[in-house]
Amino acid sequence: MSGKHRLRTALLYAALTLVAVIVLLPFVWVLFGAFKTQGEIMAAPGAWLPQDFSNLANFAELFERRQFGTYMGNSLIVSAFTVASNVLFSSLAGYALAKLPFKGSKLVFGCILAAMMIPYIALFVPQFFIIVQFGLVNTLAGIILPIAVMPIAVFIMRQFADSVPDELLEAARLDGAGEFRIFFGIFLPLVGPAIATVAIITFLNSWNYFLWPLIVAQDQGTYTLPVGLAVASQAARSIDYGLLLAGAIVVLLPVLILFLFLQKYFVRGVAVTGLK
């Protein structure tokens, strides 16, 4: 029995390891490929490892000649504003929806739920139309505004706000504290994990945001990293994979580093909502 059990466990580990290796293979390819020269990439049969891991020519080319510095700056601005505005506005709205019963709150929450179901592809055309009316085509503001408040952020904040005990807020009210003081002084410090979850999800969404910036950004000055990389990958006449893979690393690295340190918030976001 015990021998059979041990064999089963060993097989399970072997299978899990095999699947993990397959799943992680693309990360191996990108890591090795980014340091290869065009000649090494074109060689057939190609070697697994690059000849020289200190060959940073691909990265240098990205930042010196391909404006990846600009793209990265744009991506950082978009993500910073998106995270800040989502955290602030969704915690305000989530607090009101959970803790300040008011007429119309059910309707507002219903709209939020409905909006979470609308496929994005049904929205981008009329959204572009609104952006045109505001004169925001080819601006970072035009990229940020539609994701400045994500329904999912309010949904998460409301769920967390629900679990804050009413007595705490009520005691403060009896002491004569105003709603703003209660919100900033009592509520916000209590929902730290919710804020972290919202910040992670909105960062991830904005950093990985692709279709919308692709439509709004019309020249290299407003490209974000994913748009810049996509345009580079589709414009190249003879595709320089080493360069593109280096670009992929630049896009991936910030998220991977965050994931390494803040894993539980990433996974909690999925568990709470079932959404990416």
Added chain:
Amino acid sequence: MANVGTRRGSSWQTATAWLFVAPFLAIFLVFTAIPALVALVYSFTDMGVADIRRPLEVDFTFLDTFARVLTNAGFLKSLGTTGIFIVIGVPLTMAIGLVLALALNSGIRRLRAVYRSAFYLPVITNIVAAAVIWQYAFTLKGPVNTFLAELGLLGPNWLGDPNMAIGTVILLTTWRNVGTCMVLFLAGLQAIPEDVYEAAAIDGASAWRRFLSMTLPLLKPATVLVSVLMTVSYMNIFDEPYLLTKGGPLSATKSVALWVYEQFGHGNIAAAMAGSYVMLAIVVLLGILQLRMLRAWR
């Protein structure tokens, strides 16, 4: 009301509440709610790209646009392609996600968190970066075919052959979605109380029987959530085929979302909006259908 008896009445509280909700609501209305309604209205018109700056001067053609879209060969083909993505991709992704969740939940302790992170990593991977890696890996003489050649196999033309291209796009999408399924199934599995299994083990039920007659039914809520989620995400599939194959070769991987994007690019605004609403209607119908089927199941 909670604060009756304090110096503030409920009308004051209502005003404060609206003040708190206002910033969210204003941006939400302008950039999400109104566009959704506008799209519906304009899908009944003949709007073209020239009308974007003069939106009030379009002609109402009512169901004409819908009729044109629903009889458009390109649209119908993209609908079929999306159907293939759903029929193959959704069960495949869910099955792998479920198997991984079961494996991680089968009592192993060591390395459990490491495996979970590894399987989840593709979910947070930027799709453009992922597509670049896959394009490189699956080119004719790329790492995948080089590896197959070492095994003595002749690798196929992963992205150039229409039938293979659908498979490669599904592979990439599955890779990116399995982690989500796994996490949700894992949460479902962990909600099943231990003593249910202990009772079954005493009864002498085999592992396979316990899975079929206990785990699976108890996993129903998670299964409903995952299947709706995956169907919606495959129904809307855009990034993967756009980046990997541009919808080609020979439109073999052109999804509905990609068709809508192309119509938008060609300036057929009304057609794009009508197409996206047809898709929305199908998403809603499929969602209701799935809920019904899963309710009937057992």
